[in-house]
Amino acid sequence: MIENLFPNVDWEVMWEATLETLYMTALSTIFTFVIGLALGIVLFLSSPRQLWANKLTYTLTGAFVNIFRSIPFIILIILLIPVTKLLIGTIRGPEAALPALIIGAAPFYARMVLIAFQEIDKGVIEAAKSMGAKTKTIIFKVLLPESKPALLSGITVTAIALVGYTAMAGFIGAGGLGTLAYMEGFQRSRGDVTFVSTIIILIIVFVLQIIGDFAVKKSDKR
Template sequence: MFSSEVVKMLYTGFWETIYMTLVSTALGYVIGLPLGVTLAVTGKGGIRENKVVYRILDVISNVIRSIPFLILLILIIPLTRFLVGKSYGSSATIVPLVIAAAPFIARMVESSLQEVDEGVIEAAKSMGAGTWTIIFRVLLVEARTSLIVGVTIALGTILGYSAMAGVVGGGGLGDIAIRYGYYRYQTDIMVVTIVILVLIVQVLQALGMMLSKKLDRRNK
């Protein structure tokens, strides 16, 4: 049995992890969703194909995605300290999480929108629908099931990133696993944190799948 101090620590770490994951995912979508839409719209065969815009966003997205998260975490410490006032803790970890998540989310959004049937898009165009109408009333609506699945994937990925941030005192369960499970050789604490992380991922994935099935028109 763990002492009350350890239980309290795990409880705090659990909520810090949830906080980092949900806030980072939300902010990641604030940046990644419009970026993904722009990539889909300006890409080859898009409704507003623009090779220059697509190429610029494509390069930026690929460069950020190619940087390992731990390196990115250290690389932007000055920016994190400028925005948050410190480079450690759960709130500070949100900054690199958002930067890492945004291009990843953008690619998933782009992929989801590219799956929309071209016939539906052409039908909207034939009825005089403009670019914004097609984006909001056709692309995003038709791709909503895939987009929800993407949110589920993003949550799991960002949760994994948040655990990695424990290496530099990022807070949450990852920080506990590193400080106690690794540095102090308390394997039991490490095992518990891993189990909790796995359970969080399973719950988030189950909720995401339930919602996507509910919104899937093919099941109606």
């Protein structure tokens, strides 16, 4: 029955493409979380009246974040082709998409981290300072715990955006469902391949949203 509905779909190939999309999304989300969190911490602590208040550091970090989160992803992929080839050795395949995915998403998440930290009650931070807490203690005992729901919500939004980025990366042969939908579906006029690829991408997005909402709800102690 299903073969009659989607005659051009090779389900083994579709499964492989799905795994490639999940691989790219998972790995890039992990690196985005780590790098974006680090950038967000530097941005917050180097901002005026904070522990590491430093105008130069804040300006340079802010400029990096603003520039890279403003570049359209498809253009960023093209700009990073030389870097990708140097790091990965090729510009095709799931691994080749990772540099662009991470560099495109980490600054976006960093800005969300900064917003999450700025929403923390200043009195909590000031109380920790007055008790002689070191910077490391303030980061791990105040900033991260107090902003945990917002950080989890932010990485959920970012992970969902990364799913879309992997689909766009498919246009240059990065693999995954994006490549399958474009190369095997659109270019060969096989609408059923494009349709099934799209449905699977939507399912991945819905699952990520459900997991993210559950994690946020469990972490929110208010």
